[in-house]
Amino acid sequence: MDDIKIVLPCGFYCKYEYFRNNKEKFECPICKTHYINTKECLNMTRNRLVLSQSDVENAKKDLDDCTTTLKYYEDDLEHFIEEESNILKNQIDLRREELKIMVIKKIDDYYEGQLKKIEQEKKKKFDKFISRIGRIKLLEKDIYGFNISDKNDIQTQIDMNIKLFRTIDNATILAENLKVTFSKSIYGLREDSKNFDVSTLFGELYLREETKRIFCICSNFDDKQANFVFKVNDISKYKGQEEFKIVSNPCIFRNFEWFIIIQMEKNDIAVILQCIRDQKNDDSSILTQSEIRFFDYKMNVIDDFTIKSKNDFSIYPECVLLRYDKVENMINDIGFYDKKDDSFTLNILIKVDPQQIMAIDSEK
Numbered sequence: 001m002d003d004i005k006i007v008l009p010c011g012f013y014c015k016y017e018y019f020r021n022n023k024e025k026f027e028c029p030i031c032k033t034h035y036i037n038t039k040e041c042l043n044m045t046r047n048r049l050v051l052s053q054s055d056v057e058n059a060k061k062d063l064d065d066c067t068t069t070l071k072y073y074e075d076d077l078e079h080f081i082e083e084e085s086n087i088l089k090n091q092i093d094l095r096r097e098e099l100k101i102m103v104i105k106k107i108d109d110y111y112e113g114q115l116k117k118i119e120q121e122k123k124k125k126f127d128k129f130i131s132r133i134g135r136i137k138l139l140e141k142d143i144y145g146f147n148i149s150d151k152n153d154i155q156t157q158i159d160m161n162i163k164l165f166r167t168i169d170n171a172t173i174l175a176e177n178l179k180v181t182f183s184k185s186i187y188g189l190r191e192d193s194k195n196f197d198v199s200t201l202f203g204e205l206y207l208r209e210e211t212k213r214i215f216c217i218c219s220n221f222d223d224k225q226a227n228f229v230f231k232v233n234d235i236s237k238y239k240g241q242e243e244f245k246i247v248s249n250p251c252i253f254r255n256f257e258w259f260i261i262i263q264m265e266k267n268d269i270a271v272i273l274q275c276i277r278d279q280k281n282d283d284s285s286i287l288t289q290s291e292i293r294f295f296d297y298k299m300n301v302i303d304d305f306t307i308k309s310k311n312d313f314s315i316y317p318e319c320v321l322l323r324y325d326k327v328e329n330m331i332n333d334i335g336f337y338d339k340k341d342d343s344f345t346l347n348i349l350i351k352v353d354p355q356q357i358m359a360i361d362s363e364k
């Protein structure tokens with residue numbers, strides 16, 4: 001496009017690239033004797049013709065690029081679809097094997113821990129028996145060696161019998177308790193619920209987001225504006241994640257790559273428009289008007305919900321179009337959240353035309 005020859009009011013020709021700096025007026029680069037009014041000059045009939053011819057050529061090239069790629073898929077359609085689903089199947093297979101190894105290891109580690117406990121208890125039980133039986137045997141020795149002579153007076157005999165009875169009672173309690181210790185093992189195994197959530201452990205399949213460019217619904221469609229639709233599916237599955245970023249496919253427009261980003265940090269959620277510039281258009285401004293619009297259930301744009309913003313992406317490559325302080329608020333905004341699909345669809349209209357935007361500003 002930069003090589004197109006533009007006819008000048010003085011009759012000379014210059015390359016289109018001189019007009020790319022977006023200045024309203026500039027000195028004639030060829031004869032340097034006058035100023036050129038960009039708008040008037042590009043509006044000359046011959047220039048309009050060559051520019052529109054060049055637009056057609058460029059559009060054809062773009063279409064060719066797209067259809068060439070599609071042809072590549074078409075030639076081996078089944079293979080590509082098969083290959084794509086195989087990649088996913090492999091991921092799931094791999095996950096299954098990983099999880100099996102992980103779960104078995106966790107179970108084995110836990111099992112080892114339980115065995116260790118049992119071993120420790122065995123030792124404790126052995127020591128406990130030895131020490132208790134020793135005490136019982138000593139008491140037994142005392143009891144059977146206890147001699148109450150009938151030569152003692154009656155009261156002393158009664159007191160001694162009471163004392164002997166207490167000793168026997170103590171020895172019996174000790175012996176009974178020790179017997180109980182051996183009647184069953186110290187530990188039992190309680191079996192817990194067999195239900196646990198496999199999807200939490202395994203991870204779930206989710207529908208990826210979709211990006212597409214659509215024809216402008218309004219009538220004054222021209223190449224200075226583009227309309228992108230970004231649909232985020234399965235949004236509930238993202239809830240509760242500390243930090244996440246969903247990035248659209250690149251939207252190519254006016255030689256720039258545009259991205260729509262949904263970014264969440266803590267509970268804050270933002271819709272961001274990002275522009276990545278090529279080395280080629282380094283010096284030009286990317287003064288842009290963007291509109292974020294929402295669809296109703298019939299896929300019509302809801303005008304009341306349109307949010308407009310202006311940004312020069314050559315200075316600030318990212319522009320926050322919308323911010324919610326909670327994911328729930330965004331989800332609950334019935335204006336554009338689709339309960340049936342668990343999705344929401346954003347329509348982002350991008351207008352890049354510094355002269356026109358500046359003109360609108362100066363009129364205000």
Ligand SMILES: [Zn+2]
Pocket residue numbers: 008010011012028029030031032033034
């Ligand atoms: Zn001139």
